[in-house]
Amino acid sequence: MQISHYLLDRILPTVTMPARYTGGEWNSIVKDWDAAQVRLVLAYPDVYQVGMSNLGLMILYDIVNRRPDCLAERVYAPWVDMEAAMRQAGIPLYSLESRHPLREFDVLGFTLPYELNFSNVLNMLDLAGLPVLAAERGADWPLVIGGGVGAVNAEPLADFFDAFAIGDGEEVILEILNACARAKESRAGKLELLRALAGIPGVYVPSLYQVTYHDDGTVAAITPTTPEARPRILRRVMSQLLPPPVDLIVPYVQAVHDRGMVEIARGCTAGCRFCQAGMVYRPLRERSLPEVLAAVEAIGRCTGYEEIALVSLSSASHPQIEEMVRELIARYSHPPLAVSLPSLRIDTFSVRLAELFQGRRKTGLTFAPEAGSQRLRDVINKRVTEADLLATAEAAFAGGWQRIKLYFMIGLPTETLDDVAAIVELVQEVRAVGRRYHGRRAQVNVSVATFIPKPHTPFQWSPLVGEDDLATRLALLRRGVKGRGVQLSWHAPQTSLLEAALARGDRRLGRVIHRAWQLGARFDAWPEHFGWEVWQRAFAAEGLDADWYARRERSFAEVLPWDHIENGVSKAFLWDEYRRALHGETTPDCREMCVGCGLAETLGCEGAG
Amino acid sequence: MMQMNRQRLRITFARGETIKYISHLDLARAWERALRRAGMPLAYSQGFNPRPKMAFAAALPVGYIATAEIVDVLLEEPLAPLDMARRLAVTLPPGLRVVSIKKVDSRLPALQSQVRAAEYRVSVVWEGDRADLEARVAALLAAPTLPRERMHKGRRRSYDLRPLVEGLRLEDETAEGYCLWMRLRHGTGGTARPEDVLDALGLADVLFSVERIALRFPVKSNENVTEG
Ligand code: SF4
Secondary structure (H helix, E strand, C coil): CCCCHHHHHHHHHHCCCHHHHCCCCECCCCCCCCCCCEEEEEEECCCHHHHCCCHHHHHHHHHHHHCCCEEEEEEECCCHHHHHHHHHHCCCCECCCCCCEHHHCCEEEEECCCHHHHHHHHHHHHHCCCCCCHHHCCCCCCEEEEECHHHHHCHHHCCCCCEEECECCCCHHHHHHHHHHHHHHCCCCHHHHHHHHHCCCCEECHHHEEEEECCCCCEEEEEECCCCCCCCEECECCCCCCCCCCCCCECCCCCCCCCEEEECEECCCCCCCCCHHHHHCCCCEECCHHHHHHHHHHHHHHHCCCEEEEECCCHHHCCCHHHHHHHHHHHCCCCCCEEECCCCCCCHHHHHHHHHHHCCCCCCEEEEEECCCHHHHHHCCCCCCHHHHHHHHHHHHHCCCCEEEEEEEECCCCCCHHHHHHHHHHHHHHHHHHHHHHHHHCEEEEEEEECCCCCCCCCCCCCCCCHHHHHHHHHHHHHHCCCCCEEEEECCHHHHHHHHHHHCCCCCHHHHHHHHHHCCCCCCCCCCCCCHHHHHHHHHHCCCCHHHHHCCCCCCCCECCCCCEECCCCHHHHHHHHHHHHCCCCCCCCCCCCCCCCHHHHCCCCCCC | CHHHHCEEEEEEEEECHHHCCCCHHHHHHHHHHHHHHCCCCECECCCCCCCECEEECCCCCCCCEEEEEEEEEEECCCCCHHHHHHHHHHHCCCCEEEEEEEEECCCCCCHHHHCCEEEEEEEEECCCCHHHHHHHHHHHHHCCCCEEEEEECCEEEEEECHHHEEEEEEEEECCCEEEEEEEEECCCCCCCCHHHHHHHCCCCCCCEEEEEEEEECCHHHHHHCCCC
């Protein structure tokens, strides 16, 4: 039974931005409910404006809706005022397209962007009227699955999900829906369906594994309990990218990134050691110039967007990027269609590119040196020198930009106060360059984030920086980065501990997440809603220690909670990279030369060239 | 030279239930994109962020449906209104519909400064009897002044609602209550909203829905905009 407009009209006038909850967007697809054999609702555990900027969800929406026998709809986390209004009026969480309650779908598929959304997942399940624990949901409840980068260590969410899809979702989503269709037809029980799912490559069914622990709390073993469940779940990879979706949904409410998107490449070869995306999206797959041009043309026509972003982890590294940008600028000067690149490298080539696509706009340029000293940049394998940065800044200021934004991390492995002092010096040098061109109008904005060690990266063994050390480093930055022409911003350090604990957590953390949510945790990524006390109480109540998860240096011998999720990059390579990092040795970009990450053996990467 | 060919088209449009909760800015963006999808030869502003040159007669508040809103669109080259209507029919999102399109003199003053009044149909959920409601309407109309307060830029300001109410009458009964017709001042001389009138009628707490059915202009420019 659809939720009626009549009912919604009673609560929508009382909430902020009500159009987030009414759908009807251009290019959204409302299929015949009764004609669909399998019904999927794609869920994003953050607000509409954030979720609508997620390309992954849009790709799956497009693929599933192309299937005549399936339908895919969407749902986002209602903001706190809407949640309260829905609970008070007894309205369950419903899909935007047809306004069906979530529990009437066959499959509920969550995109899991990162750890600070976990409490929202539970909240959405509950708002939908589903038991949050997977064990309490029989065959008559929707199947709850998760995917996206957060699924590469899904252990903390194991209690709440029926299955996870690891890696690229384009093919596996259809295989999962097929299995659901068969189960529906044969009226299979829940366990039967779960076993069928476990047989699909890349699908991880956590309830079919048993985890044992050593006395010291570390994992002893993760073992399958049925023959269908594989000891290791190998990540799914599309050897070639499908044509990109062009009928992108155009939101009415302005999304965080209110523009069209073309994924020009997936994967990255740079090999930065802190970067999880760089490791879990390998190998590099690029779209050709003609394919990108055709996609931009179609997106412009189908959406009416006035800006299109060429997205990838390192857009400026696409071999044909300059031609691409030149051609697009030439084609779409009138009517105007702006092109943007979300990620620039630190080199003068990137500034030239920006000159092309920003034209006279010159809104500001962002670069990410990540660390202040050469030594530390070598540790994290960010192969950029101070000279590179200064030359890039010089090119930008000389090109007319007055404002530059620099991203740094603090709390990186081996970091000392000297490395942090080096950030201050670097920022001052960049400001000095800016002054030569723009005098007192030159502006350098510095954004600092705490480094969080993530699974499947060379730093997965490394501890999160201690609280006191973090405070000292921040104090040093606040003393140093101030005055005219510079501005410092940083993230609340307390979310770092939670993010780090959940990122490398095991199954037992499910109890902590469950309790924290019961105590009111939600929207942890939003500073106005994050409360560390709530999480502290939840950890204490379950007898677990966030510090133990986040700040313990792990040994090579330790079984990591995500060891059975095979990303394709070998553990030996990651360990070797970790050792090299500690010795300050860099590793080259594997675009020129394969550095033997293991993907050639596991996922058939054909290597450089 | 290009300027010579420019053409101003006046679109009268309706907004339905599906998208009644979008803000005025969202509505403007939705129009821009629908016009772009339709491949209209839009005239753009100069500058770093070129925007199509278009102007709405009046912002439509969140939650209202409407049957005769007006937007002027400037084109770089002439286009038959019928042609535009045909193309927009397939690029407008659900909930937006063209009522009519006509050419207007591009030298006419900006639409927004021209609106003098707006007419509404307001449905209220109300169980009381008709005579009571009629009496309240009559009392409001008979009042010489209706001093009220409203918040303006964070400050309390007092104003008189009475002269802003140009017309008010009780119309047909609905399944759950009654429908009120209102004609309220709009624009530089002061603006009243249907909510203000409901409040003055002692109906502040009832459930209601608003449909804006007409925008009214001074008699002189009337010939160009009489739809609705
Ligand atoms: S196998 Fe070689 S080329 Fe392929 S991603 Fe790994 S290091 Fe790079």
